[in-house]
Amino acid sequence: MQQGINKPIFQQAKLFRYQLPFKIPIVFKGIKLTAREGVILQVQNDKGEFNFAEIAPLPGFSKETLQQATAQIIALLNTPPLNSQSDILLYPSVAFALDCILHNIPISELFKTAESIPLLQGDNHSVLKQYLQLNKPNSVKLKIGRQSVAKDITLFSALSALNNNLLIRCDANQSWTFAQADLFFANINTQLIDYIEEPTASLSDNINLAERYEVQLALDETLQQKQFQYQHHRCFKALILKPTLIGSFERLNYFIKTAKKFHLSVSISSSFESPLGLSQLAFLASQWSKEVDISCGLDTLKFFESAILNKNSDKKLDNKTPINQQVKHLECLWTSN
Template identity: 40%
Template sequence: MISASLHRYAIPFHSAIDFKGQTLNRREGLILQLQADGQTGLGEIAPLPQFSRETLAKAQQQAVAVLPELCHTGALPDAATLASVRFGISCALWQLHQPRPRRVSAPYPLLTGSDEQMVAAAADATTIKLKVARRPVEQEVRLIYRLLATNPHCRFRLDANQRWSREQAEDFIAAIPLDRVDYIEEPTASLEDNLRLVTEFGLPLALDETTQQPDYRYQFIAGVKALVLKPTLIGDIATLQRLVEQAELDGVQVTLSSSFETNVGLTAIGQLAAELTPDQAPGIDTLDALQQDLLLPQRPDTPCLSLQQLTPVWP
């Protein structure tokens, strides 16, 4: 028999973050703790506003409804249908039933802050992630070359979040050294336009938002180099593993990526990356956006909240 507890957290961001037009000052979610035979498993259920299809309220309602069955059967209930709920429960079960020490894949850095701060952060990195389509194309091209002047050997993983028009994407792609770019995540909102950019400019294209669609099923698309999968938006570990295996059979690179989870969720994604995509560093360098850690201290000089400091939800 498994015992379970569900707690709710709210952790402030150091600075407000815009998620597709919704500005958030804090990250909210749920921590699921399962215990059995002296072992503990943790899972994070944290829908990302404007990205997840479900709200946190709906996720909490469903998690509470399925926990009695989960405790009785020790398996992921069929009634857990929301992606964030399935991810959190499957992570907790995975840790509970396979409690061996796990390696966590080291992430590549996500550049944030001023241009000076980004240049300093990129100085010793082999691969960096940079959000683009946030300011005029000319400024972003200049930043690319400034980063390369500081670190000529670094490689880029660029993320436009579908924000460019086709013309803006063309201007950017034509102006940067594509041989230093691993991939660019969905420059425009049109898959057709993105594939034209592959044909006309040699764009190394990665799909991100496309994989988050409710009816997404993997299919090979000529010209797609990589998939960026956010487990919180995908669902349970078995579904994630199936997508990874299908893509890799076609030679498509897969990177696991965060949805601004706490250290609990990011650690789980890092562990999954070490097992499912061991040759690809995960995109989970988002923890420093949060002012506090949860349960297990992750960062020196950063407050860490215990389970007792969170809001109990169940039982």
């Protein structure tokens, strides 16, 4: 994808606020959220066409707050023209949204059909129930590291007993110590791990564990460090790209090129965005799949009570209402003129 496109001054920009309640609260790195909050940016270009983007820092994962990101985008919109060469160090959520606008990333309905690897999270009983309800697919992503290692071992073994062909993508979100990760690997059939994302917070410990137990690693949080430069190791199998946490298209393209060079697979993964953000991620995934082996980790709408952008639930919108129409029903929190 092209970089650094400069656009003429836009006619009008608006920011809308959304809030999507979760079915049950979800804990993100120790922060319990009952709802997802973000803003939708709508920009009308000189031809009168609308472009959209979402800014929704994920508490626990993003360094910036929604208030900070909103203030930054307003500052940018107040000094047109919009371009991706801004001197200010942009927050990742803002950099990504800006590039979506500058590159006219459409709201596509692709995400409704894009096949995502099912994400299983919750207590052991509910994870096993979710897996059975999905008719035992051969590939799943399993959250671990949120309960005792003993319970995770029980869960992993119970899940794998349900399907001989199951390959599990594990995600520990850097929550284990070396000893905890070591205990986990020593007590499961590691051949059933497709790859594991970030067992501990130390990349060198993760490599050490991967070599010891012959498991493959995927990098997720590591890729969100602004200074991180990829150095290949044979135990790396996949890159998890969370565009709204990584930021600019320039940085994302760097990882796509890296994946191509080292034959890594790429997962385009959600950060629990609204349907608008997810639809743009699905579009980008379909573009990048021309270059690298892509899978989607966009299976997060199921955690919301309702995935419709709508301020008042009495407005009779349903999921057949086009997303750009839904935006009009949100509370407008800022407008350029």
